[in-house]
Amino acid sequence: xxxxxxxxxxxxxxxxxxxxxxxxxxxxxxxxxxxxxxxxxxxxxxxxxxxxxxxxxxxxxxxxxxxxxxxxxxxxxxxxxxxxxxxxxxxxxxxxxxxxxxxxxxx
Amino acid sequence: xxxxxxxxxxxxxxxxxxxxxxxxxxxxxxxxxxxxxxxxxxxxxxxxxxxxxxxxxxxxxxxxxxxxxxxxxxxxxxxxxxxxxxxxxxxxxxxxxxxxxxxxxxxxxxxx
Numbered sequence: 001x002x003x004x005x006x007x008x009x010x011x012x013x014x015x016x017x018x019x020x021x022x023x024x025x026x027x028x029x030x031x032x033x034x035x036x037x038x039x040x041x042x043x044x045x046x047x048x049x050x051x052x053x054x055x056x057x058x059x060x061x062x063x064x065x066x067x068x069x070x071x072x073x074x075x076x077x078x079x080x081x082x083x084x085x086x087x088x089x090x091x092x093x094x095x096x097x098x099x100x101x102x103x104x105x106x107x
Numbered sequence: 108x109x110x111x112x113x114x115x116x117x118x119x120x121x122x123x124x125x126x127x128x129x130x131x132x133x134x135x136x137x138x139x140x141x142x143x144x145x146x147x148x149x150x151x152x153x154x155x156x157x158x159x160x161x162x163x164x165x166x167x168x169x170x171x172x173x174x175x176x177x178x179x180x181x182x183x184x185x186x187x188x189x190x191x192x193x194x195x196x197x198x199x200x201x202x203x204x205x206x207x208x209x210x211x212x213x214x215x216x217x218x219x
Contacts, residue, residue: 033207035150041215043198045207086150093163095140095152 003027006087006098013105019074021101023087026068027094034061034072035086037100043086046072077105113199113211120218125187128214131180132201140208141174141184142198150198156182189218 004025013019023032034046047054047061049070054061058077063070074081082105087098112131120126132139140155154164156176164174171190176182186193199211 035208035210041196042212043200043210045200045209048207088150094165095155097150097152099149 002099003091003096004087004089004098006085006101008101009099010102011104013077013103015078015105015107017077017105019077019081019103019105021072021085021087021103023070023072023098024068025070025087025089025096027089027091027096029065029068029089029091031090032063032070033088033090034070035088037084037086039083046085074103079105079107081105111199111201111209111211113197113214115214116212117215118217120189120216122190122218123188124218125185126189126193126216126218128184128197128199128216130182130184130199130211132182132199133203133209134180136201136203136209137179138202138204139176139182140200140202141182142200143195144198144213145195153184153197186216189216191218194218 007022032049036044036046049063058075060073084100084102086100089096114129138157141153142150144150153166154174155162159176172186174184194217196213196215198213200208202208
């Protein structure tokens with residue numbers, strides 16, 4: 001059983017569409033992270049959340065601690081948003097990773 | 108700030124050889140993480156340090172792997188002896204308390 005489940009695994013969208021990626025987890029957490037990995041391989045930390053909602057540009061991340069669920073939203077998607085998005089949770093001394101959502105935004 | 112600096116970017120070595128990966132975290136960050144990424148297993152945390160002290164190394168796959176952080180500005184991950192199944196991209200990341208992580212560019216290791 002995976003401690004972190006992401007959906008969908010793959011997502012293709014037209015430029016401009018609103019995108020949602022979901023993350024559910026089964027452990028108690030102190031923080032949840034959203035990471036972005038571009039085709040070149042570099043990883044960028046987008047958000048670290050322990051409650052509520054954070055916004056950065058066109059990206060919004062929310063977390064519901066009671067439901068053990070987080071969402072990453074991308075508004076007005078753009079081809080440069082094409083990447084793999086990874087959800088990770090910090091639980092005690094452990095880190096658990098989702099398998100990632102591969103997003104392709106078509107012009 | 109140059110970010111988290113990893114070296115080398117690429118390493119090709121023969122099975123049985125010792126491999127040392129290096130990481131310089133961002134100045135002022137008090138946590139440092141070593142991750143491994145493979146197609147089969149995705150991202151895995153190997154070990155992390157808080158204030159130079161190893162906190163959890165349960166992700167280190169075998170005794171062949173060891174990591175050190177002799178000071179706040181430098182860490183190494185060593186594999187001895189290396190095996191083909193160690194081939195992966197190894198990422199180092201650093202963070203400060205409640206702030207997000209900054210990842211290095213990774214070291215792509217190929218063991219032949």
